[in-house]
Each structure stands twice: as structure tokens, then as C-alpha cells.
Amino acid sequence: MLPLTFSSYFWAACQAVSQRIRCHHYEKVLQDCLATASITVHKKKITPGVGHLSVSSGIAVFEDNYIRLYKMHCIREINLDSWTSYTPSQCTTESAGAGYSNIFVLIEAQHIVNEDIFETHADIKLHVLALGQPVAWKTTDHFNMIMSCRLSELVQMVDAYGQDNLYLDENLEIKAFSTIHPLGSPQTLNGCKDSVVSKNTNNPSNSAEANDGSFSHTSIPNFCMNTEQIPHKHKMEKTSKPPNILVYCGADENSSRMYASVKSSLELCVNTDVYIIYHLSHVEMLSSPWVDNTALLLLSSCTQLLPEVEEKIKDYVFKAKGILLSFNTSIESSFSQKILDQSKDASQLFTFRFDNSHTIQCLQSGSFFCDIQGNSEIIVSYPGKKHTHDSSFGASRVIGSSLGQEKALIVKSKLDGGGTVVLSQLILEKDPAHAAVDPSSFIALKSSNTGRLLALKHILASLGMDVSPKATPNLTPSYLLSQNQDLRHKFLSSVTKKLEEKSRVKTDHLCLTFVEKFDPSKQVAENLLPVITEEGSRRGEWLEGFDEPDYWGHLDTSSLGQIVLYTDVITSTMHVFEQILFSLPHSLGPVAIAGRQTSGRGRGGNMWLSPKGCAMFTFPLSFDVDSEIGQRIPFLQHLVSTAVVHGIRTSSCYENLDLRLKWPNDIYYGKNMKLGGVIVTSTVMGSRIYATIGCGVNVANSDPTICINDIIQLSNRSSNSKETSGARPMPLLTPAGVIARTLSTLEKFLVDFEKHGHTHFCEIYYKYWLHG
Numbered sequence: 001m002l003p004l005t006f007s008s009y010f011w012a013a014c015q016a017v018s019q020r021i022r023c024h025h026y027e028k029v030l031q032d033c034l035a036t037a038s039i040t041v042h043k044k045k046i047t048p049g050v051g052h053l054s055v056s057s058g059i060a061v062f063e064d065n066y067i068r069l070y071k072m073h074c075i076r077e078i079n080l081d082s083w084t085s086y087t088p089s090q091c092t093t094e095s096a097g098a099g100y101s102n103i104f105v106l107i108e109a110q111h112i113v114n115e116d117i118f119e120t121h122a123d124i125k126l127h128v129l130a131l132g133q134p135v136a137w138k139t140t141d142h143f144n145m146i147m148s149c150r151l152s153e154l155v156q157m158v159d160a161y162g163q164d165n166l167y168l169d170e171n172l173e174i175k176a177f178s179t180i181h182p183l184g185s186p187q188t189l190n191g192c193k194d195s196v197v198s199k200n201t202n203n204p205s206n207s208a209e210a211n212d213g214s215f216s217h218t219s220i221p222n223f224c225m226n227t228e229q230i231p232h233k234h235k236m237e238k239t240s241k242p243p244n245i246l247v248y249c250g251a252d253e254n255s256s257r258m259y260a261s262v263k264s265s266l267e268l269c270v271n272t273d274v275y276i277i278y279h280l281s282h283v284e285m286l287s288s289p290w291v292d293n294t295a296l297l298l299l300s301s302c303t304q305l306l307p308e309v310e311e312k313i314k315d316y317v318f319k320a321k322g323i324l325l326s327f328n329t330s331i332e333s334s335f336s337q338k339i340l341d342q343s344k345d346a347s348q349l350f351t352f353r354f355d356n357s358h359t360i361q362c363l364q365s366g367s368f369f370c371d372i373q374g375n376s377e378i379i380v381s382y383p384g385k386k387h388t389h390d391s392s393f394g395a396s397r398v399i400g401s402s403l404g405q406e407k408a409l410i411v412k413s414k415l416d417g418g419g420t421v422v423l424s425q426l427i428l429e430k431d432p433a434h435a436a437v438d439p440s441s442f443i444a445l446k447s448s449n450t451g452r453l454l455a456l457k458h459i460l461a462s463l464g465m466d467v468s469p470k471a472t473p474n475l476t477p478s479y480l481l482s483q484n485q486d487l488r489h490k491f492l493s494s495v496t497k498k499l500e501e502k503s504r505v506k507t508d509h510l511c512l513t514f515v516e517k518f519d520p521s522k523q524v525a526e527n528l529l530p531v532i533t534e535e536g537s538r539r540g541e542w543l544e545g546f547d548e549p550d551y552w553g554h555l556d557t558s559s560l561g562q563i564v565l566y567t568d569v570i571t572s573t574m575h576v577f578e579q580i581l582f583s584l585p586h587s588l589g590p591v592a593i594a595g596r597q598t599s600g601r602g603r604g605g606n607m608w609l610s611p612k613g614c615a616m617f618t619f620p621l622s623f624d625v626d627s628e629i630g631q632r633i634p635f636l637q638h639l640v641s642t643a644v645v646h647g648i649r650t651s652s653c654y655e656n657l658d659l660r661l662k663w664p665n666d667i668y669y670g671k672n673m674k675l676g677g678v679i680v681t682s683t684v685m686g687s688r689i690y691a692t693i694g695c696g697v698n699v700a701n702s703d704p705t706i707c708i709n710d711i712i713q714l715s716n717r718s719s720n721s722k723e724t725s726g727a728r729p730m731p732l733l734t735p736a737g738v739i740a741r742t743l744s745t746l747e748k749f750l751v752d753f754e755k756h757g758h759t760h761f762c763e764i765y766y767k768y769w770l771h772g
């Protein structure tokens, strides 16, 4: 025993000493930099599948085996006007969140969706909230929180983060944090402004020690599964908030993943300018007064509900006259007779027709409704044992009591004196392909994904939900991003030569205006795109859709892609280089990247659906007419699409990912599932050919069709189910990572093409070519 005790003491002592040494280093760097610049902290070890969120635009000033500290060019300012305050809802200037200390930290966390890949935090040591006071929070695709803390706490935070011991919530992964300077005032939950954040931050009377208890952790919105704002937890004006769609997915640990899938479908069906979609966690289902402001309660992925949950739901439907949409849960037996069909296999695909035009395949539960009472409507009838293909959707009928013999798969009932329920035995609320293991059912289900969404939309409309399209998102300014100062200057001086007046470049479609900082009160218009040139002025606000570290981490080129014009929301990247096309030095390879496009262009005059998660980029290239490629310009489109596929499939882990090329330049999975494509326009001027190449690849946008990450997940699931020993799951890809891999591969292809002609390239092209 003795040696063991001694060695464990010795080990613990060594650990303590190395921690002290680490912390000493961190403290020194932080002390040196904090007064003049923001510091961003990244972990050295990157969790596979999820890239960093924060923008490391600064220079690395410190690194050890665990973390890397970047010093920004200035102090990063964040305007908290659009954030939510952590202080209680009453407007008080005495909030304890302020003045707690003089360092503000932005913590960026991402929801863990793919639990197959990520391990949960087994070794929880230090909760973020133990290291300061939360000030404000905001959720978008990810969760952002601003904390106020002391230097010693920040040092502890850095250390715990580097040691994988910093914890926020079981479903949140901290990706990075940075020191910032807050401006403006976050909103309190009752709509008041919390005036404290930008005020005196050194006032000891406001410190945590002096906290009178008016700000306690119980007043902080829980980091519930999806960590989104749950306003019904706080008393608020009924009229002041948009109605909520609440999604309950049971008490299971998978519930947040299920919710993410339902949310993604709902967002494509309802008008998200009108509703806010929330995850109703199990705890909240039982404890929160969630009925207020609930426009719809949707139940998914929880076949057997607990009796106390059923009671809550019945109260909502009967007493509050609520609207319920249930997908195969036990509550359905309270409204209709539900029978399990022993002869049917639940995993069997069910085929039905929608609107007489779409044939949709989806998953069914294996049960059906019968003895359907008056005041009900059959939305999809049950075809019985023999028929599986004759159900049609949309031709709903009101059933009188005499027709109680009818059987149904989806039924809608208006309850006497109560609310309305739609009960469904077809799984339409989430993409069922996410659970498929074998490629054939995956393809069948994915091919029906758009039809499934149409059917879901139909049900929602029948419940009186607003399913009109959401307003087009506001256009945002662009950022000029580069890690190469020489190229950056070369680019700026070449384009500014073109400026007519006040940094303005005129094009037929789009005027670029190069500005150091962007004034958010100014409009970005369809024909006017401000490009922010100053590196330090990045607030991350319009960089949400771009994983910059993943981009630079995978970019291996001498020029192509070294200058990035990134725009979160743009009309189409195809317009960005229109005017400057002929004045760009040939050695520059700028690329315009978009987070979303409002008028994406496809080949042949088609529209290109351009949601978040799709890699969308355009870049100009020019060649001598006498060059190898100049002589064979139609090859350009093949070079680009092959670069997309080859770039991914030559990255470690992704060799067997079944991405292919279909004539002329489409990127495919299977024979029928298009994942991306290329559009090329070219002009000859004198002895040069100027081409503009646009490429769109569905990387992380599962709905409404299919994306590469769907295939990665399918592949991970099927190798898991085969228990292939040692097979590493493939990390999910980001659009930025795919663009960088493509440009890196393309640059090499072009060099090779010039040296050796087209023969070598054709070999690669045919390797991925989809025959027949």
C-alpha cells in the first residue's frame, strides 16, 4: 500500500507543480496583452468533426502542449444590443453581473449533435459558471456567452480548457474563448435593456462578493439541451413575444439530437419570422409554465410517455385548447384507438402519394388508428394488409360517426371544447434517412426528403400554422480575409486602382466598396457590397458561416484561395469579381465565399438553392490562350468538380466516401443524388482567357435534400453496425474545409495539366466517373 500511496501523492504533487507552471505562463501572457488587445484561446487538440468557431485573426503569442493563445490586432468589441442579459427580468441598474470584474470573456460553444462521434464529458471538473459571472448570451447555430471575471479566474479557465476539464453543459462543446470589450446593452427577457455592461466595470460595490443575492445561478436560463432561450420560463407579456413551437423528444439522452433533426425540418416548413422553435426539455415539460405562447406542441421520438408527461399534455390540449402534433407517442391512445398491426414490420418503408404528384417513401410506426370518431379527418388512410401503395395524402375527408370502421395512419381531430390534435403513424417530422444503416434504404428515404417536407408542411398548414416562406435574409457586408500580408496588399492596390471615387468599384450588378470598418446603420444593397478591410474590426458577427481556422488549416496553395472575400448573406458570389476580373494580377487567386445566397445561380439558368451549410464559392482564373488549359478550356469545369471529389477523398479518413462525378461536372452520391455542381463563364480578351468559376457543394445542409455529412454519418453508422474493428468514424466536414481542400487540389491539377497535358488528369477523372 505504502508505495502506491506515496506514488499517488508524488504524482499529485507533480501535477500540481506543472499546473502552477502552466498557469504562471498563461497569466504572464494575458497580463502582457490584455490591456491592448484581445486574446483568443484555442485548444491544441481539435475535436474531430467540429471546427473552431472563433476567428483567430491575430498572431499566436503562446503555445504549449494544450492550448494556443492568439493576440488580436486590437481589442475586439462586441455590441450586446442583440444579446440577452443574464440578469433577472426586472430592469435594474444594480445588476450584479456588471462590475464583477474587469475582464469580459466571450465563450463560444457548439451543440453536440452527432453523439456517435463525440464522447460526452466523462471527467467534469470545472463549470464555467464557477469562474465568473455570466453577463449575456446569444444563440445562433451555436451558443455564445459573455462572462465577466478576474484575471486569476481567466487563467484557471484557460488551464481547465487546455486540460479538457472545462464544462458548460453536457450538450455543449466549448470551442474557443476570447477576451472582448462589450458595448451596448443586452436585452433582458422582458424586453428591457440591461444598462450595466458597458458601464463602470471596476466598481467594487457591484462585485460578486458584494452580491446581495439579486443575481443567482437560479436566475440564469438553464443550459437546457439546445441551450436556446426559453422565454416561457420567465413571466413575460403574451403579446410581446412571437409564438413558440415547442418540440418535446422525451427524457432520453438522444433527445437533443432528435430535436435538432425535427427543428431542421420545421424550419423549412413554417415561417420562422413568425415562430420561434424551442426544445422543450423533459425537465421543462414537467416544471415550466410552457403553455403560454405555445402555438404548437410537437411530440417526436418518444413512443412511451411518462404518465406525468401525458397529464401535462392533456392539460395543454383540453384546458388550454392547445394544438398538438404527435408522431407515434403513447398519448395518441387518449384521443383515438391505436392498434399495433402484428402483420406489419415497423421498419418497412411505407409508400404514399402526395398531391397526386409525389410518391413518397417514409418510415411508419407499425400501428394504425381505428374507430375514428366524428369531428375527425383522415389525412392518410391505412391501406390494410394487401395494399401498401395506394394511400394518398392531401385528399382528406371528414369522417362522420357512421364511418368509424375506417382505419388511418394520420388523423386530425377537433376535440369537444378542447384543442386540436393531429396524430401520425408516419414519421414525417425528421429526416428518417438519419437512422438508415444500409445505403439502399438511405437512398430511398433521401429521395423522398423533399416530398416528406411537403407532407409535413401540409399537416402544419391544416393546423392553421403560418407556412408562408420566411422573408429573405438581410444582405451582409463582406470581409477581406488573408493570412498573407503581401498578397493582401497586392490585391488591395490592384483593385483600388480601379476605384473611381471613394473606394468604389462599379460593376453592372454589384459595386464593391472597400471600407476599414462597416457602419451597421448603413444598408447593404443588392448592387452595393461593402468589403471590410481592417483585420482588427472583425466582430465575428458576419463571419458566422465561415470556419476560418478550418479553411486556413486545409489550404495548401501558393496563391489560389489566399485572398478570401467572405460574405454571410450575398445575392450570388458570381457577381463579386465581375468588374475587377480584368485588372487582377495573374498571380492572385482570390475567392468569394458565401454563407448563404439569396439568388444562387445554377447551370442552364436554374436557381441554386443556397442555404447555410452549402459550400458556395466563386473564383476568377485567367490563362494564356496558348497554354495547355487555354487550348482545352472545357476541361476547366471537369478540373474543378474533380478537385472537389479528389480533395475530399484523398484526405485521411475519407478515402472510401462514395463521392462521384457525373457528366459533365456534377458531384454525386449514388446514381441519383446530386451533391454539387460547377458553373463556368469565360471571356477572351486579346491573348488571355478570363474565366469565372462558381461551385456549390452541399456539405452540411441535410434538408431539404442531401449533403456530404449525411453520407459521412451513414457510413459511420454502417461501419459501427458491422463492428469493423478499429474503423475510425469520419469527422463531419465544414463548407470552409471542403472549399480549402478543393482549391488546394485544383492548384496542383492546374500545374500538372500545364506540365503534362490532360492525360494524367483524365485518369483521375475517370476513377470517380459515374458510369451509365
Ligand SMILES: O=C(O)CCCC[C@@H]1SC[C@@H]2NC(=O)N[C@@H]21
Binding pocket: 571, 572, 573, 574, 597, 599, 600, 601, 602, 603, 604, 606, 608, 615, 616, 617, 618, 666, 676, 677, 678, 679, 694, 695, 696, 697
Ligand atoms: O447548376 C450547377 O450544377 C452549378 C451550381 C453552381 C452553384 C454555385 S454556388 C456558388 C456560385 N454562386 C452562384 O450563384 N452559383 C455558384
